[in-house]
Amino acid sequence: MAEITLNALAHSYAENPTRPEDYAIREMTHVWEQGGAFALLGPSGCGKSTLLNIISGLLEPSNGEVLFDGKRVNELKPEERNIAQVFQFPVVYDTMTVFDNLAFPLRNIGVPKHKITSKVHEVAEILELSDQLQRKAKGLSADQKQKVSMGRGLVRDDVSAILFDEPLTVIDPQLKWKLRRKLKQIHEQFNITMVYVTHDQLEASTFADKIAVMYNGQIVQFGTPRELFENPAHTFVGYFIGSPGMNFFEAELRSNESSKKDEIVFGDHVIPTSVAMLVHLKNMGTSKITLGIRPEFVHVWEGKNDDAFAVEVDYVEDLGTYKILSFLFHGQMMKARLSEDQKVPSGQIYVSFPEQWTKIYVDEYLVDLPLQNVDLTLQSKETDHAN
Amino acid sequence: MQTKVENNKAWLLVMPVFLIVAFSAIIPLMTVVNYSVQDIFDPYTRYFVGTEWFKQVMLDSRLHEALLRQFIYSFTILAIEVPLGICVALMMPTKGRGASLALILVAIPLLIPWNVVGTIWQIFGRADIGLFGAFMSYIGVDYNYASNPMDAWLTVVLMDVWHWTPLVALLCYSGLRAIPEVYYQAARIDRASRWAVFRYIQLPKLTNVLIIGVLLRFMDSFMIYTEPFVLTGGGPGSSTTFLSQSLVQQAIGQFDLGPAAAFSLVYFLIILLVCWVFYTTIMNMQKDK
Numbered sequence: 001m002a003e004i005t006l007n008a009l010a011h012s013y014a015e016n017p018t019r020p021e022d023y024a025i026r027e028m029t030h031v032w033e034q035g036g037a038f039a040l041l042g043p044s045g046c047g048k049s050t051l052l053n054i055i056s057g058l059l060e061p062s063n064g065e066v067l068f069d070g071k072r073v074n075e076l077k078p079e080e081r082n083i084a085q086v087f088q089f090p091v092v093y094d095t096m097t098v099f100d101n102l103a104f105p106l107r108n109i110g111v112p113k114h115k116i117t118s119k120v121h122e123v124a125e126i127l128e129l130s131d132q133l134q135r136k137a138k139g140l141s142a143d144q145k146q147k148v149s150m151g152r153g154l155v156r157d158d159v160s161a162i163l164f165d166e167p168l169t170v171i172d173p174q175l176k177w178k179l180r181r182k183l184k185q186i187h188e189q190f191n192i193t194m195v196y197v198t199h200d201q202l203e204a205s206t207f208a209d210k211i212a213v214m215y216n217g218q219i220v221q222f223g224t225p226r227e228l229f230e231n232p233a234h235t236f237v238g239y240f241i242g243s244p245g246m247n248f249f250e251a252e253l254r255s256n257e258s259s260k261k262d263e264i265v266f267g268d269h270v271i272p273t274s275v276a277m278l279v280h281l282k283n284m285g286t287s288k289i290t291l292g293i294r295p296e297f298v299h300v301w302e303g304k305n306d307d308a309f310a311v312e313v314d315y316v317e318d319l320g321t322y323k324i325l326s327f328l329f330h331g332q333m334m335k336a337r338l339s340e341d342q343k344v345p346s347g348q349i350y351v352s353f354p355e356q357w358t359k360i361y362v363d364e365y366l367v368d369l370p371l372q373n374v375d376l377t378l379q380s381k382e383t384d385h386a387n
Numbered sequence: 388m389q390t391k392v393e394n395n396k397a398w399l400l401v402m403p404v405f406l407i408v409a410f411s412a413i414i415p416l417m418t419v420v421n422y423s424v425q426d427i428f429d430p431y432t433r434y435f436v437g438t439e440w441f442k443q444v445m446l447d448s449r450l451h452e453a454l455l456r457q458f459i460y461s462f463t464i465l466a467i468e469v470p471l472g473i474c475v476a477l478m479m480p481t482k483g484r485g486a487s488l489a490l491i492l493v494a495i496p497l498l499i500p501w502n503v504v505g506t507i508w509q510i511f512g513r514a515d516i517g518l519f520g521a522f523m524s525y526i527g528v529d530y531n532y533a534s535n536p537m538d539a540w541l542t543v544v545l546m547d548v549w550h551w552t553p554l555v556a557l558l559c560y561s562g563l564r565a566i567p568e569v570y571y572q573a574a575r576i577d578r579a580s581r582w583a584v585f586r587y588i589q590l591p592k593l594t595n596v597l598i599i600g601v602l603l604r605f606m607d608s609f610m611i612y613t614e615p616f617v618l619t620g621g622g623p624g625s626s627t628t629f630l631s632q633s634l635v636q637q638a639i640g641q642f643d644l645g646p647a648a649a650f651s652l653v654y655f656l657i658i659l660l661v662c663w664v665f666y667t668t669i670m671n672m673q674k675d676k
Contacts, residue, residue, distance in 0.1 A: 053572075056576065058572050058575070077575065078572070078575045078576050079575050079576065079578040083576060084576060085572070085573070085576050087569045087572070087573065088569075089567070089569060091569050091570055091573040093587045093588065093591075094591050094592075095587060095591045096587060104577055104579070104583075104587075105577040105578060108577060108578040108579055108580065108583065109578055149573065152573075152577055153576075
């Protein structure tokens with residue numbers, strides 16, 4: 001059992017990396033706490049498998065350190081790191097029986113025979129493989145093979161963490177949830193740190209307590225599934241998490257000519273924003289901002305409303321339990337999620353963006369107010385200055 | 388609804404296969420069968436002799452000796468070439484220029500025609516002008532493949548090992564390349580020893596190519612003719628006279644076509660039988676319990 005720390009870690013497959021694009025993993029510092037169930041979520045090629053292989057020691061990072069419980073393990077080979085890894089394609093030793101497969105890691109370190117037998121039976125019981133123990137591993141189905149490769153990690157008492165590299169890819173859909181539940185159960189029982197790599201947000205959120213979203217070799221957000229949903233720290237998280245993903249549109253921060261007040265404008269619409277946020281944005285010195293709102297939080301009104309913008313309905317998709325409404329907001333295609341009992345609108349409708357759920361991004365990253373109660377004197381000074 | 392028209396056109400389509408099989412296997416083999424049960428002097432003078440030739444062949448002590456020699460020879464070269472081929476394949480580099488270079492170097496012996504191989508070793512082994520022979524006499528070994536049966540055997544075996552181990556090595560090399568990297572990674576994480584990696588990952592994945600390798604090498608070595616014929620002419624005495632050479636002596640040297648035909652059929656059946664035994668044994672070894 002261990003806490004895994006990545007300290008200023010970076011990795012490049014190129015020999016002389018110069019540009020940031022040369023790095024598969026861009027410099028990051030990250031801690032996986034002991035005993036947690038974590039997911040590493042991201043699209044193909046974002047570096048998540050690379051990161052996993054660095055933790056297990058199959059790959060040596062070009063920069064930075066990997067620490068297990070504060071001890072540097074960069075120089076340790078995978079066999080010395082007390083790590084178990086389950087790969088995308090099930091790896092079993094074909095010619096051995098299931099029993100021998102599970103016993104293999106123990107035999108390799110010379111555990112006494114009676115201990116091996118009891119440990120293997122214990123793990124086989126948990127994985128529901130007890131009646132398969134005498135079968136050759138070759139004849140097993142894909143999900144059973146994957147259980148065997150997981151079991152080889154579980155039999156060892158010394159395992160600090162189990163790493164999963166998209167372990168359910170080749171498993172039949174109806175068995176996936178079963179195996180995922182099993183994983184969760186094992187995690188609760190053994191209290192082992194588990195890191196689960198996947199590109200499937202549903203898999204990640206059902207397995208993990210906390211999810212690290214990876215994009216372009218960086219962890220762009222690390223948080224609970226709820227945090228990722230409600231407060232995406234990066235536009236990519238907004239786009240990648242949720243179905244459909246977050247709506248984004250480019251807006252502008254400018255000063256209103258008649259009222260002399262700052263406002264965020266999209267086309268000829270003014271987006272409601274708190275004064276504190278406007279001041280903060282002004283201080284950042286950028287006028288180009290991206291606004292994001294989840295389809296779930298777009299408010300659709302049936303009639304005209306003071307806060308609402310008039311938009312054109314494009315089409316409505318019925319997904320069974322809910323409907324997705326696509327509409328054109330000043331030439332920009334956006335989506336809203338309607339509950340099943342909501343009336344299906346057509347033609348011109350009215351939508352509003354609750355301020356709480358309208359997220360502001362600059363250079364792809366979420367803009368957060370530094371403090372909840374921003375210094376009002378600063379604000380007044382700023383407005384004076386603007387005047 | 389369309390009604391199905393029945394006709395026999397399909398026969399036309401399978402005709403080529405029948406013709407090819409007939410010309411490549413059945414007709415030549417039937418000629419041999421024909422000779423094996425008759426005593427033929429000329430096309431008009433022939434007598435049916437039944438199993439006479441077979442009995443004669445089966446009781447021929449010269450053939451018994453050749454058969455024994457043949458088995459010893461084939462099993463010896465298999466016992467050397469298969470493990471050696473695996474070792475060579477394991478040692479060959481897998482990436483970069485070295486890999487291509489190693490492939491070419493290993494494959495060179497395979498490109499040399501059989502009779503040239505015999506000639507090469509005939510000269511190579513001579514004490515007066517050959518490097519190998521000269522080296523042996525230099526280190527004080529009285530080596531002469533033309534007069535000493537043991538030396539002749541050593542040379543014939545060495546020659547075959549040199550010529551054909553590359554085949555086994557190349558087959559194994561391709562088999563090894565087909566093993567996904569994750570197997571090695573999983574083995575490292577399971578702390579498997581180098582031996583365990585070989586025994587439980589590499590060897591099982593090599594089974595299929597090894598079946599091909601063993602069968603090919605068995606059949607080829609069991610029918611070996613040219614190389615010992617060029618090198619030793621079957622001697623000294625008849626110490627390196629293998630089955631095919633005995634067959635040629637009988638068929639062409641003595642023109643005993645009847646017994647030679649019977650002998651050919653027995654020869655063919657032995658190869659078939661041994662191959663079947665090899666194949667089923669290996670297949671059974673990897674069956675699910």
